């Protein structure tokens with residue numbers, strides 16, 4: 001019989017279309033924190049799955065992100081994707097200060113202005129897709145390019161450098177054991193690139209996000225050069241792949257559920273509600289992200305988490321918690337709108353969620369509008385799903401119209 005105290009090995013490599021990972025479902029059914037072992041890192045971790053428990057871990061200062069950096073923390077990628085100076089691994093009050101200053105770059109007014117830039121990029125990508133098909137690969141024409149172009153455009157990166165940015169991001173998010181060196185080199189090169197860019201923008205500010213971060217003030221407080229460079233780098237990395245896989249995944253679900261697509265066409269005012277429900281429903285990543293370390297003993301869900309223990313939360317299972325969402329496995333845009341956890345929760349919730357929503361609204365809204373007969377160009381069973389990164393998305397999404 002298995003030792004009840006032993007950690008459960010969790011490769012979290014499940015990639016069957018967008019079906020919910022059965023190993024996560026099983027861990028969720030235990031309804032209490034469970035010990036897990038991930039492919040990389042020298043320690044086991046607790047996994048917390050329920051909405052309320054995830055909310056507690058992500059808002060309780062007894063769980064520290066900063067403390068993971070002193071150790072080889074449990075994770076899915078060979079190379080840690082964060083540096084000690086990036087916001088994802090800084091605790092309050094330092095992180096709150098950085099987030100307050102960075103939020104100046106994402107005020108509603110700035111995001112509205114960004115919407116115009118996103119719409120222009122989307123239209124030109126959809127022009128290219130229309131010229132190439134039907135059929136055409138929506139992943140290649142839209143999902144792979146819009147988020148990357150958007151963040152590059154917003155950061156004011158020269159167009160000639162866009163392909164390089166994409167390569168770096170891809171190298172850093174790969175999960176293969178042979179990719180460690182490439183990931184470390186990519187991280188160092190990107191860091192140097194942004195160092196130079198910040199210098200430039202201090203000398204000659206523009207209308208871009210880096211200049212906005214450099215100018216952000218909270219009373220007398222401001223970001224120094226290094227902080228701006230690291231924030232820009234973090235935005236670049238975080239801004240790429242999440243939105244890329246969500247554009248493909250959301251489109252895939254819409255194309256697989258004609259009633260949803262029909263609803264969007266007949267009631268475009270429900271776009272945001274439909275997107276939020278799909279964000280909640282879609283398991284857009286594998287397993288878990290960045291853990292925390294307990295700074296003292298904490299009693300939670302019937303177990304004692306000891307000081308020094310690692311703890312992972314699953315936003316995916318929290319989004320399917322039946323105590324929070326009625327019939328959570330069903331897509332129902334008319335359900336009572338309750339915040340989901342796809343953008344995270346608490347002290348490290350996605351800093352750019354308003355920008356991400358604007359991207360999705362523009363991309364999906366314009367796609368549905370422009371191609372009324374949009375449909376999958378191959379049977380859904382023929383789609384190939386990513387197995388090389390921590391995300392879940394179709395590698396190609398051939399569509400016709």
Ligand code: HEM
Nearest residue numbers: 087088235238239242243246342343344348350351352356
């Ligand atoms: C649909 C698209 C997106 C999704 C689903 C998403 C989701 C998330 C999630 C789950 C987190 C982590 C929460 C945690 O660590 O506990 C996060 C953090 C973050 N995201 Fe996003 N994100 C998206 C788009 C973006 C974009 C476009 C950007 C930048 C332009 C961005 C920038 C960030 C940053 C900087 C953080 C770190 C915040 C912190 O640790 O304080 N995200 N996001």
